[in-house]
Each structure stands twice: as C-alpha cells, then as structure tokens.
Amino acid sequence: MDPSVSFVAVASELHLRRAREVAGEAYLALEAEGVELQGSPEPVLRPEELSEAVSSPSDLKVVFVASGGTSRLLRGALAGIEALLWAHPGDNSLPSALSAREKLRASGAWASELLFSSPGEVPSEIKAEIRILRALKAFDEAEVLAICGEEKASELQEALEALLGRAPAIKRMGVRILMGQAEARVEEPSLSEAISTLKGITGEEVTPELEKGLIKSVQLANFISEKLLKDAKVPVITFDCFDIIREVGLAPCVVVGLLLERGITAVCEADPAALFLMAICHLISGSPPWMANLARFDEGSRTITLAHCTACPSLAASWPYRGTFLT
Structure with a gap:
C-alpha cells in the first residue's frame, strides 16, 4: 500500500x-x-x-x-x-x-x-x-519467524506491540524442530561447499567441531532461505542464540550473516528493538544491516575486533572462522 x-x-x-x-x-x-x-x-x-x-x-x-x-x-x-x-x-x-x-x-x-x-x-x-x-507499511506485512521458546516468543510479541502499538504476526519454531526439518529437507553440504558459500573464509585453529558447525550453519541458512521463508514478502527471522547454543551447541552468527546476504532480515537474541530497527533500515536502504559486539580497539594497528559478528560475507575479503573470539 x-x-x-x-x-x-x-x-x-x-x-x-x-x-x-x-x-x-x-x-x-x-x-x-x-x-x-x-x-x-x-x-x-x-x-x-x-x-x-x-x-x-x-x-x-x-x-x-x-x-x-x-x-x-x-x-x-x-x-x-x-x-x-x-x-x-x-x-x-x-x-x-x-x-x-x-x-x-x-x-x-x-x-x-x-x-x-x-x-x-x-x-x-x-x-x-x-x-x-x-518501510513502516511494508513492516506491517512482515512475516516474522522466531526460533525460540514459547516464553521468549510471547515476550517478543508483547515488546513489539508496546513499541509500535501493533505488531506483525510472529510464528515460533523450536530449535530442535528447525534442525530436524533442515536435516530432512536440505542436503548437507560438504566442507568445501560450505567454505565456498562463505567466500574467502579462513579457518584458524580449525577443529572437527568447527568444521561440523560451519557445515550445519550453511545447511540451516540454505533451508531457511530456500524453503522456510522462500515465499515471504518481507522475511524477518530472529534467534534466541543461547537456546541454540544450549540445545545443539551451535552459535547462529554464520547463519545470520548468510541470511542477511540473501535479503532476509536476520536478528540476534530475539531482540525486539533490534528486530524493528534492522528491518526498517533494510527496507529503507535496500542494504543488509548487521550486528556485532565491539570486543577490542587497537589504535596503533587501527584494528577493530568485532565479536558475534553477523556481517555479510561479501563485506570482507576474508572471514576468520573461530570457535570463540577469545581464542
């Protein structure tokens, strides 16, 4: 409209x-x-x-x-x-x-x-x-998928209604249901295919666990973008990151970055304010927004280290992939 x-x-x-x-x-x-x-x-x-x-x-x-x-x-x-x-x-x-x-x-x-x-x-x-x-009218038509528990989904709905006076419909899916459907409906990529998807990824201290996490992340991103939200007019997804880490041992940072690359507004930690702001910025600018925690700033080397970063792969020449930013 x-x-x-x-x-x-x-x-x-x-x-x-x-x-x-x-x-x-x-x-x-x-x-x-x-x-x-x-x-x-x-x-x-x-x-x-x-x-x-x-x-x-x-x-x-x-x-x-x-x-x-x-x-x-x-x-x-x-x-x-x-x-x-x-x-x-x-x-x-x-x-x-x-x-x-x-x-x-x-x-x-x-x-x-x-x-x-x-x-x-x-x-x-x-x-x-x-x-x-x-952008505001488009957001009213957004299809919001929340990967979280029932309590968190209810909190998200209430917070968006308090923030906006209204809220788009929110669909909830549990972490294990998401993982099960992804494994059943989308082929698991090989490690080389996963690395190719992430354009320029560099593994530092790569372990079998990290390789498995990378493969699962690409599989999840493929399932969400190609199946789950394929027909959504204004697709938005948010994750309760700690639920995913706790239940399947996977941080969704790579998944979020890939989804943003594919035009889906993907948001960390089921944060209602960030969800609304990122979706609106995405709709206004046509460019994917992203989130990160500022971990370090080194003035001497003019280097900023971002943790839990969801920037799109295409924004950098290489993507160091680590189990934690503290390593």
Whole structure:
C-alpha cells in the first residue's frame, strides 16, 4: 500500500495566476513519487479552506506556499498542525513561510517543518518521509519467524506491540524442530561447499567441531532461505542464540550473516528493538544491516575486533572462522 499524502497549495489573490502554475508543478512532482496523492493543485485563498484541507486524514500533510501574501492565511490554519511547509525560490514564497513560522513559534503553536526547493523538485525531507512510511507499511506485512521458546516468543510479541502499538504476526519454531526439518529437507553440504558459500573464509585453529558447525550453519541458512521463508514478502527471522547454543551447541552468527546476504532480515537474541530497527533500515536502504559486539580497539594497528559478528560475507575479503573470539 502506498503512503497517503495530502497536498494543498496556498496563494494570495494578487498572485493567483502565477501561483496556479507553480502549484501545478509541485503537485506533478509529488505525484511522480508514486504516493496516494490527495488534494488538488488549485491554490486555496482563505484560512478556513486550508484548515479543512489539513484536517483530512493522511499519512503526510504537505502545504505548498505558492506565493507571497500568505503569512496570515498560514498562521490562521496551521496552529498546532504537523505538516511539511514547502516554500520555493520565487514569488515571495519563502518570506511568507518564514513570517508564518516565526509568528507561530512566538505563540507556541508551531508544529510543522519548513522546507525549501524549486516547485519541480520534491524536497529531500519529503522524499525521506515517504521512504520511511513505505518501510513502516511494508513492516506491517512482515512475516516474522522466531526460533525460540514459547516464553521468549510471547515476550517478543508483547515488546513489539508496546513499541509500535501493533505488531506483525510472529510464528515460533523450536530449535530442535528447525534442525530436524533442515536435516530432512536440505542436503548437507560438504566442507568445501560450505567454505565456498562463505567466500574467502579462513579457518584458524580449525577443529572437527568447527568444521561440523560451519557445515550445519550453511545447511540451516540454505533451508531457511530456500524453503522456510522462500515465499515471504518481507522475511524477518530472529534467534534466541543461547537456546541454540544450549540445545545443539551451535552459535547462529554464520547463519545470520548468510541470511542477511540473501535479503532476509536476520536478528540476534530475539531482540525486539533490534528486530524493528534492522528491518526498517533494510527496507529503507535496500542494504543488509548487521550486528556485532565491539570486543577490542587497537589504535596503533587501527584494528577493530568485532565479536558475534553477523556481517555479510561479501563485506570482507576474508572471514576468520573461530570457535570463540577469545581464542
């Protein structure tokens, strides 16, 4: 669903002919952003008309200052209203917008934001708001899979509802069920195949246990991305890491990194705040987010050591693979 944006242009009667022209430019530029655009490019001339326009329900309200001579009109309708006030370089638009803002500030009634750009160029702040609104609407359709116990899944649901006022549906799967399904439905890769999947991995003090963990991690990532979440529109998965370590002796860091590489938002430790933030950042930027603990910083060698790192394999030339960052 596209974000709904209400558009209203304001002008003085003296400048109406020119105001119609620039308001039309601004309207078409905003329409080109692919939003559900409400309102009309025809400028309004009276405070009551502006009040009616900004009172209509929408995700975002844009007031385009098409001409000068509109300061009093703006002050009369925008007190306490959250809107984006868009001024442009000509026709005394900006002076009127600034005057209205200062008068409303003086009375404690300014609640909008003043933006500035040419009529044919949507301000970057409006574009940013639209991107965020799209991401929030997409998150509402997210399919969240939680690999954890019932208590942790319930905590996650409650925390997301408290954070957002709502929450996407959360499906829970136990660790052993996940492992069993992965082993039954996806072929276990060879060690060389697993290493190839991780692009440039380097084993340090590699033991049979580490080799087994690497193979299992790649198998799990393959199962989740190719079977479990293959058809999800907005796939999100989170793990209770300590459950996995305790039950099967495997830290999911490699799994998480591989899933992020494949476009799935994967989050450590069933952390609701991180889950929401990472999913939104992923949707806004199109680039995979990742997490890590800062273990060491050596100013002399200009080296940062990250522990429990879930960065995608493609972000580094090599991936040292260890049982623990303390070794």
